[in-house]
Amino acid sequence: RTRMGQNQTSIKKEKLDDLGNKTHFTQKQLKELNKQFRKESPSGTISQDEFNEAMNLMGVVDPFLQNLVFKVFDKSKTGTITFSDFVNGLSIMTKGTQEEKLKFAFEMYDLDESGYISKEEMTKILESFYKLIGPSDDNPLATFSGKKYDAPQQLVDEIFEQMDVSGDGKISLAEYQEGAIKNPDIIQGLKLFSES
Template identity: 30%
Template structure:
């Protein structure tokens, strides 16, 4: 290794890099939904890609002002790049819980997995098979809803499910696919 930089110095340099990149793309200091889609190369997104990007945008817009500012952007980048599995699972749960009631029902999971599959393509299971398998494996009280605790404990205790969810719903992979798909389809 080259220098004697501390972790704090490395993180500060990375944050400076992200700040410069963010301000170059968003001179106002705030990323709107429109700018986000433009940044991702989504001029004419499919309905599923549009829904997914809007859902992700709204989750990262933590103060709900309609913009992602630099602190919200850094939080998103840190989650995607450095997030621990339990942090990512909490984020996935929030993504799946479309109505925000604190539980995921089959309709919500089916809806988001259908959107992801439309973007990702070639999945091993259909959205219906995936949804049924998830509920069969981790809905311990069989009430047709997954609480945050059921979701995290169930996914963490099943190696195959953890890998499948991580691979299917990994934000960085999905965004790369959206970007490359848009650029090549024009």
């Protein structure tokens, strides 16, 4: 029994080392996050309902947006979020590089996981963001390239005009990243994910 316990401890250390290499958290932060995660979720996983409750507390009450964020966190596609899934997603949202945050947002927008964002997908997302933030002047999504947009569809058309370089009616990850560098307003919109 002692030996088995030692193995479990060493696996835990290996997992923490692995997460330390893959995330922007220190070992100490990971241990604290693990402690909190285990306290809140003794089963070792978070269900979609539990995740949605947490999102509600953070002010994200739109079920569609909750599902999008859950989908990106649930890397293992099990319908639950493990500690690894949680830490990886949290790391990107709170401490991620611009490139990581762009990839995270791209994965959210790519509803059917085709590797591309269609106009329909982006319209659905922006409609939800507009509902969340409202059409106010300080809405970072309502302004793009120095112009103001009252409706999500107008904004989608402008984004596609500027970002769909290949003209195939869809945006690839490379086009999205390149477009975001050329249009800092997209980066501004991503701050929704990192500032709470």
